[in-house]
Amino acid sequence: MENIISGSDFIAYLKTLNPEDWDEKATEKWTVKDVVAHMVGWEKEDAQIIGSIWKSKKAPWFYETNDYDDFNKKSVEHYKDYTPSQLIGEWEKWRRAVEKEISRIGEDKMKARPDLFGWLFKKRDDDHYNHHYRQIRKTVSSKNGSTRR
DSSP states (O other): OOOOOOHHHHHHHHTTSOGGGGGSBSSSSOBHHHHHHHHHHHHHHHHHHHHHHHHHOOOOGGGSOSOOHHHHHHHHHHTTTOOHHHHHHHHHHHHHHHHHHHHHHOHHHHHTOHHHHHHHHOOOTTSHHHHHHHHHHHHHHHHHTSOOO
């Protein structure tokens, strides 16, 4: 089992990529850049909904569905003209916004409501960050013939 990666670690890894790495196919449909755009979209969504979830005590919309295709497509499309550097900057901006919201409400209070905020604090080997981190790392490693981490 690999180490569990944080958003900050993921972003630090992305900063080591070569410009051409971003255009490599990471999935059948998406390049590395598309995968990152998708991640940025989710980080932005988190930042924008934490406050309203806390106020309403209503679970986030993504707890009610397993179909995220439309959301993901919109994120990839929204960020398609961003450079890798701009995309990383955007992710860092939304990561800070998430952290600010957690701090404003209180991490302990939020952790006490896993029915509302479990996605923010459950860090497992198979979580969203880890899944896409491994996907990108595998793509870049196989292209470069290395196991750069």
